[in-house]
Amino acid sequence: MKQSLELRVSQQLTMTPQLQQAIRLLQLPAAELNLEIREALESNVMLEAEEEAESAFPNDETAAVDPPAIDPSETTLGSNAADASRLGEDMPIDERWEDPAAGATSFSAPDPARRDSLLDNQAGPEASLRDHLHWQVEMSSLSDRDRQIAEAVIDALDDQGHLTESSEELREALADDEEVELDDIQAVIAVIQHMDPVGVAARDAREALRIQLDALPGDTPCRDVARLAIAEDLSLLGPGQHATLRRRLGIDETVLAGVLSLIQQLDPHPGSGFGETRTEYVIPDCLVHRINGRWEVEVNPDASPRIRVNDYYASLVRRGDTSADNSLLRQHLQEARWLIKSLQSRSDTLQKVAECIVERQQGFLEHGEEAMQPLVLRDVATAIDMHESTVSRITSRKYMRTPQGTLEFKHFFSSHVPTADGGECSATAIRARIRRLVAAEDPARPLSDSRLTEILREEGINVARRTVAKYREVMGIASSTDRKRLV
Structure with a gap:
């Protein structure tokens, strides 16, 4: 290969430290x-x-x-x-x-006397779940031996508040105390499960929900049916499975709506709300x-x-x-x-x-x-x-x-959709219209995506049904079938 010299002229921006x-x-x-x-x-x-x-x-x-x-x-x-x-x-x-x-x-700026870091004004870390439970144990009337068991139970909780060790494993951890029986451990676990938050120390989400339901007054509407629903497959509580759940429990839509509303007020992971947090x-x-x-x-x-x-x-x-x-x-x-x-x-x-x-x-x-x-x-x-x-x-x-x-x-930035008169309508405005239409619909006859599309076209907004469905899902609005079932 023959070597040669070549001269080229080009422009290049130099990023100086000041420019950066x-x-x-x-x-x-x-x-x-x-x-x-x-x-x-x-x-x-x-x-x-x-x-x-x-x-x-x-x-x-x-x-x-x-x-x-x-x-x-x-x-x-x-x-x-x-x-x-x-x-x-x-x-x-x-x-x-x-x-x-x-x-x-x-x-301009605030008073120089306020020149402390903004992050210093943020809320301090909240008490952890274990600290919260330890404090309640100290305030309780448990005996010294039961408090020792309670400490072992609390140490065996995960971040969601679920108990990760069996009663036998807890007894082995308390091997120094030969007087501890499995019944004693079960009794202390039951006490902790009814501390704040209720349902903590449950072994899974289903048990946590059951404990919280049992703690409700006996005359709470739909409580007994909700216990049966929890005993079934928890996946049936999700969208699209309500018909199967209603059929298994032998209840109508009104009772199912009450059951779902009650369960939604419960927390399957009662310990997840605790931990070290910072307010932004x-x-x-x-x-x-x-x-x-x-x-x-x-x-x-x-x-x-x-x-x-x-x-x-x-x-x-x-x-x-x-x-x-x-x-x-x-x-x-x-x-x-x-x-x-x-x-x-x-x-x-x-x-x-x-x-x-x-x-x-x-x-x-x-x-x-x-x-x-x-x-x-x-x-x-x-x-x-x-x-x-x-x-x-x-x-x-x-x-x-x-x-x-x-x-x-x-x-303030959003894409546009053409209107019937040749203008443009923003996607944000369309989502707001869909939200307004759904809020004003007849609960017994909720608006389908096709009907929403027709109404928007009557208002001069040419939008496809799949676009309406996408906007509805982005806003977290259930389909017309699920909205009717939840009434």
Whole structure:
């Protein structure tokens, strides 16, 4: 093979550390961004937090009530050179301190005295199942020997609260006490099974349900029939098996509905609700207000601290000085100004995207999900002149507080279905219509998927029956056959 030299001209984007930082900050949710900024405040002497600023909207006409937090979903992140370069433009060290980029970010923060980690404010771990049972044993009137047996029983429980060892194995574990009999162990197990939660120390789900049924008052409707149902195959309690269960028990649909309703109130795994947990809090990145008849968007002032360069430490930087201390100060100064610039760019991008979403979804803000308009990332990217991947980053795990509740940005995006008049209807609006129709149906004659499809077409929405079935299943709505059976 003959060797030769060849000259080629090509373009390539170099991902500098500053550029990587700007892109990473784009996709951080409010809680993680807050922690990132506080770590920077602790590690960089050039940064300091400003005082709390007042909200930009003093005359808010709305009072949104936040629902429980939604579990955040992940999104696939793309990349775009043009938007990334916009975020990572170089900033010389000799820039004047009066420059806006060298000052504070446009979004404000809570009082610096509240600069403790957000995670420190979360609820502490709850008591474990074993701790909860040990406490009840200590408060009980059991004898010392019975308490020793109870300790062995509690130690033999799994995470679901089921007993994993037989009475014989428990007796062997208590071999040092020759007076322990199997009847004594069974008696202590029965006591624990009626502690809180009732049904703990059962050997399986069927026994746990039976114990909970036995603990109910004798006049509880359908209790005796529910015991018979549990004695049958538990799989018959699932969807699609109710006809078989009704036939085996010899009962009608009304009694079956009462039985299923009663069993659904029980817990086959009574210990699963215990354990070490952490409460995840959602901090809205944007706030939506209605002011003078217009919907306005504000980047949440409590989402992250407002930071700036410390003028005193910056004044210590001597130009031309090559000492190690001066080089370190210059490095901290450059990092501080890059962080401030990246935060400013993130805030501006977040504001643009939120304003575009609010403008497109005003109907949803005023009338609810049935007024949701179809919207995809490409629509927002085109409107704000950014790449689709940049919009994907800024909307990932971000939340917006609205009069309809605190919702993830992704909630406002949905595909579309053509309407009879040539328009489009969002999938979210179709699901809301299906939910409304099912809620208002005659329980004795529930609407089938075909009938739901016909009603939607009468409203001008051309949707296939299989699409209706898919939306219904996504919302956890049973089929018309099962809905009728459960009435």
